[in-house]
Amino acid sequence: MTERRSSAALLSVLFFGIALLYLPILVLIGYSFNASPLVNVWGGFSTTWYGQLLHNRQLLRAALLSLEVAVTASSGAVVLGTLAATALVRFARFPGRLLLTGMVNAPLVMPEIITGITQLLLFVSMMQLLSWPHRGFTTIVLSHVTFCTAYVTITVQSRLAGADRALEEAAQDLGASPARAFLEITLPIISPAILSSWLLCFTLSLDDLVISSFVAGPGASTLPMVIYSKVKLGVSPDINALASLIVCAVGVCIIAAGYLMARSDRRRALEVQLAGR
Amino acid sequence: MKPTGRPGRWLIILPPLIFLLVFFLIPFAFAFKISFAETAARVPPFTDVISFTREHHLQLTLTLGNYRYLLTDQVYGVAYLYSLRTAFFSTLICLALGYPMAYAIARSPQSAQGLLLLIIMLPFWTSFLLRVYALEGIIRDTGFLNTALLYLGLISHPLRIMRTSLAVYLGIIYSYLPFMVLPLFATLEKLDPTLLEAAADLGSTPRRAFLDITLPLSLPGVIAGSMLVFIPAVGEFVIPSLLGGPNNLMIGRVLWDEFFGNHDWPVASAVAIAFLLLLAGPIAIYQYYNVRQLEA
Numbered sequence: 001m002t003e004r005r006s007s008a009a010l011l012s013v014l015f016f017g018i019a020l021l022y023l024p025i026l027v028l029i030g031y032s033f034n035a036s037p038l039v040n041v042w043g044g045f046s047t048t049w050y051g052q053l054l055h056n057r058q059l060l061r062a063a064l065l066s067l068e069v070a071v072t073a074s075s076g077a078v079v080l081g082t083l084a085a086t087a088l089v090r091f092a093r094f095p096g097r098l099l100l101t102g103m104v105n106a107p108l109v110m111p112e113i114i115t116g117i118t119q120l121l122l123f124v125s126m127m128q129l130l131s132w133p134h135r136g137f138t139t140i141v142l143s144h145v146t147f148c149t150a151y152v153t154i155t156v157q158s159r160l161a162g163a164d165r166a167l168e169e170a171a172q173d174l175g176a177s178p179a180r181a182f183l184e185i186t187l188p189i190i191s192p193a194i195l196s197s198w199l200l201c202f203t204l205s206l207d208d209l210v211i212s213s214f215v216a217g218p219g220a221s222t223l224p225m226v227i228y229s230k231v232k233l234g235v236s237p238d239i240n241a242l243a244s245l246i247v248c249a250v251g252v253c254i255i256a257a258g259y260l261m262a263r264s265d266r267r268r269a270l271e272v273q274l275a276g277r
Numbered sequence: 278m279k280p281t282g283r284p285g286r287w288l289i290i291l292p293p294l295i296f297l298l299v300f301f302l303i304p305f306a307f308a309f310k311i312s313f314a315e316t317a318a319r320v321p322p323f324t325d326v327i328s329f330t331r332e333h334h335l336q337l338t339l340t341l342g343n344y345r346y347l348l349t350d351q352v353y354g355v356a357y358l359y360s361l362r363t364a365f366f367s368t369l370i371c372l373a374l375g376y377p378m379a380y381a382i383a384r385s386p387q388s389a390q391g392l393l394l395l396i397i398m399l400p401f402w403t404s405f406l407l408r409v410y411a412l413e414g415i416i417r418d419t420g421f422l423n424t425a426l427l428y429l430g431l432i433s434h435p436l437r438i439m440r441t442s443l444a445v446y447l448g449i450i451y452s453y454l455p456f457m458v459l460p461l462f463a464t465l466e467k468l469d470p471t472l473l474e475a476a477a478d479l480g481s482t483p484r485r486a487f488l489d490i491t492l493p494l495s496l497p498g499v500i501a502g503s504m505l506v507f508i509p510a511v512g513e514f515v516i517p518s519l520l521g522g523p524n525n526l527m528i529g530r531v532l533w534d535e536f537f538g539n540h541d542w543p544v545a546s547a548v549a550i551a552f553l554l555l556l557a558g559p560i561a562i563y564q565y566y567n568v569r570q571l572e573a
Contacts, residue, residue: 009377014382020454086289103297103301111513111552118305118308121311209515214536231410254402255399
């Protein structure tokens with residue numbers, strides 16, 4: 001479907017859709033520089049609200065917890081997801097294959113509220129039986145690893161399916177063990193997918209409200225939980241500033257992830273071209 | 278790699294399999310069990326379903342009261358129906374808007390496709406909660422939309438959008454549109470353009486060629502995209518909670534209130550199980566098309 005011109009009507013729907021997606025965020029960033037504490041009155045340009053964020057202890061503590069959770073959960077999910085993707089792509093048949101396929105796809109569509117409530121019930125029952133895990137950091141991380149693993153598996157799976165097996169087979173013919181051949185040949189090929197899925201998990205974890213609210217227990221509050229309770233009370237100018245910061249940070253992460261994937265695609269295309277000559 | 282019979286491969290398969298089994302699948306069993314318990318003033322706040330008597334006999338104490346309560350209390354039926362209806366119509370609108378968008382991207386030059394996809398993807402990954410909050414800034418009574426319309430003199434009173442069904446629809450469409458565009462693009466991109474040329478050569482009008490070729494071939498994308506919007510939308514909590522009014526009771530919100538407001542864990546479990554049964558069909562359809570697409 002390439003190199004064909006789209007009609008004006010199609011393009012206008014496309015741009016209308018894109019405008020719909022971006023307008024609220026742009027307006028939010030605009031409001032965050034509003035000097036007036038009244039959110040509907042423009043009181044001139046100001047960065048006051050950004051400065052105030054630095055003095056809000058509750059927000060800072062929540063932000064720190066969220067960052068710790070996000071780093072731990074995405075690292076764990078990347079390992080489990082890469083293993084799951086390898087299993088699904090490389091092993092055509094094994095007992096439990098269908099089960100694994102189902103379990104990596106279902107979390108993508110499962111309403112968060114169901115995942116949250118069922119996982120909380122699991123943690124509470126485990127606590128009764130095993131006296132572990134205490135609700136808080138550990139349970140938030142475990143639940144985030146669960147849904148992040150699904151995203152990593154899907155991303156790495158498609159990259160791994162496209163990777164050329166011939167190189168790995170050549171390495172094995174030259175005497176490398178299967179594990180070594182995988183680690184030295186295939187892992188570098190799929191590493192952009194792994195890195196970009198780490199970044200995606202990081203943003204997903206940082207953003208999660210519903211599942212965290214269920215499993216966090218009374219002691220711990222992640223950043224989205226604090227934001228939600230503030231937003232529930234009404235629009236506030238410091239949340240505008242915080243939201244703008246998060247949106248920009250996440251945007252940078254995603255663009256970096258997209259860039260990494262695109263660059264490795266280009267490089268691979270170039271290598272294929274060179275090899276063909 | 279010759280995987281058959283190699284014990285090392287279990288080192289690869291087992292960690293994710295066991296982890297997901299324990300932390301994704303088994304929790305449903307616990308929810309199922311607790312949906313037959315009764316609330317109790319203790320920690321955790323429900324009675325034991327499975328216990329051992331003094332003579333070490335296994336004892337099951339089941340109550341169907343929670344499910345009976347779901348059937349008799351009108352709130353649940355109304356919330357289920359409202360959630361299904363809202364999700365259904367939001368999905369249709371997303372499809373009507375997302376299909377032309379995906380089609381336009383698929384037909385644009387390859388060099389522009391990557392950028393356009395990134396533009397669509399970016400909000401998809403950007404904080405969901407904050408985007409819903411940002412939408413509130415547009416549609417509230419003193420928000421961007423009303424201010425702009427009042428300034429232009431198009432309206433004399435602010436439009437009341439917040440705390441209505443319209444706000445919930447706008448929220449779902451705004452949040453889930455990228456979920457619709459991406460799978461649609463994936464199928465439209467694979468479409469062989471020579472099929473359309475052949476149809477044109479054989480005298481088919483563009484409209485006819487679209488209806489006879491493009492639309493049927495993009496059906497897997499339509500279904501995958503619709504399920505990706507419909508299923509999470511039915512269970513949506515943040516959108517009805519922040520944008521909707523007291524009448525926009527979606528099942529996610531009822532579940533949340535039952536849990537955090539009433540502290541009734543057994544009823545909340547029963548709501549979740551009933552909800553899951555309701556979604557089993559759509560989830561199975563999604564899985565079926567997804568697996569087929571991956572293997573194609």
